[in-house]
Amino acid sequence: MGDQPLVRWDWIASHLVDPIGTRLLEHLQLSITPILLGLLLALPLGVACVRWRALYPPVFTTVNILYAIPSIALFFLLLPYTSFSAWTAIIPLTVYTLAVLVPNVVDGLNQVPDHVRQAAEAMGFGPLRRLVQVELPVALPVVIAGLRVAAVATISMVSVASLVGLGGLGQLILTEGFRRQFPTPIVVGIVLSVALAFLVDGLLVLLQRWWTPWTPRPARAGGRNRRSAAASTAAASSAADRPAAPEGRRRRA
């Protein structure tokens, strides 16, 4: 890449809408769809796995095996069927989201204290009402913790989808930057995809605060200096916010 400057601001200014903006929107669309689809599928699947215990081991093994297949391989595998439509990216990424979320839904439901479940039964909740009004709401923090992991992983995996020409910020990095030995689009692509991951994660944290105002909060660190207060809040909230995020599922490419 020779002696070009790392970032050429004039290029950024002239390419802000196209390709930068276009690729960003593509990226967003390619990641949000599988996250939402995954959530939509993981809830009933997780509920079923808790209701019929025997279902869980095979489901868990299946999603884990699918999770173990490199995304690039899945993209290529799907190409003959879905060609260059968004589905080629959406289907594998939905499967990955499922793989992260199903164990979290199951753990979340299993963590509902027995006395809470029994109290609900004794108050006269039928099984469906108990699930919707008590068990799922109580499981929600664990589900959202899984959703955060899945969202960040998905956003970073969408970049890989560009290798098979599916668009997104990866496309910016690959075609505008790498192939033309031009560093600016590479930097822009990386920065934007990281920023997007942070943004979505932050939104999910806010969503959690709003949806589950009842979860114990770490005590406010008043009086201490700002840095250590922020550090302790971050430590406490990451402990509280991700009680059951499965190990080793943070990132993949």
Added chain:
Amino acid sequence: MITFDGVTKRYPDGNVAVDHLDLEIPAGQTTVLVGPSGCGKTTSLRMINRMVEPSTGRIRVDGRDVRDQDPAELRRSIGYVIQQAGLFPHRTVADNIATVPYLLGWDRRRARTRAHELMELVGLDADLARRYPHQLSGGQQQRVGVARALAADPPVLLMDEPFSAVDPVVRTSLQDELLRLQQELHKTIVFVTHDIDEAVRLGDTIAVFRPGGRLAQAAAPERLLAEPADDFVEGFIGYDRGVRRLSFFPARELRLRGDAVLAADTPVATARAVAAGGGEPWLLVVDDARRPRGWVSADLLTTADAQTPLGDLPLVGFGHVFTVEDDSLRAALDAAVLSPAGRAVGVTQDGTVVGVVAQSELGEAIWSVGNDDARDAEPVGQDG
């Protein structure tokens, strides 16, 4: 009334949790199921609201077989309180309490109003309404649990060791609260505990279970203490059942001695005459308001200066007193045993002295009730 007719519960693993239970639980009273752990109390309780189905036999609530009713509907008409309160962590205190009203389709306003009424009834501060359960103490959580169970005003209340997980001081105050509530509400309460003292304190009837899920004895607490049916019941009640039974006899029937009580400004000479006249080894000195100040011994009076007022002498502490109107013989005996003078001080509700009673006089009163029936099945005072 709740009736168990030959009820047996055999769990699928072959475990017989309840074995041929016949029991009548009278309406409007508190019946306590008590016994060691694993003897089928919880199982019996849960068969009433169909959380457990009996293997054989029949359970009726007010004459209706529980099996003829839809389980969810049946449960909405039966309050249920459990040990860890079982509050819904994602709902505020008010919404927890309004659970059954919501299930019954009450509108939000009415359910909320009802929740606030109940908070007041069980002694919860109105400020707590918007809190979440994790922001409450154990005792407060149990109060919310009781309020939630009462929300739709069910005639029957099932309570499974509701106060076992809180510390003794809070437990006593929750028990007091339940006694007070029951005087007001007259629910049919079935209360499970493994603590015989709690059972004696709260129960109008006590059903003692033995291991293997068999009923050993069902009786009023005073009868149970007087006549345990067998060695198991006697052993379960504990060695001091004789003393505990005194809880059921009111202290107001004791003959208290008012003549051994003297004002603090009485001169020693007068006191000497009183002591000699009554053969009293101890006199109680009281202040202007007739509150106890302490004991003076006849020995000290013989050596003290004749003109000194009693209040200026070194007095012996009077220990704790009993309230004549409310307390039981047990409280009076306890006060006498702990008193350095061997005498108990009886006071009115506002603390003025009625008179004193010596251990020997108490002994006579105790002897006279020893073989007698209790006149009053209600425990007396705070020491049941």
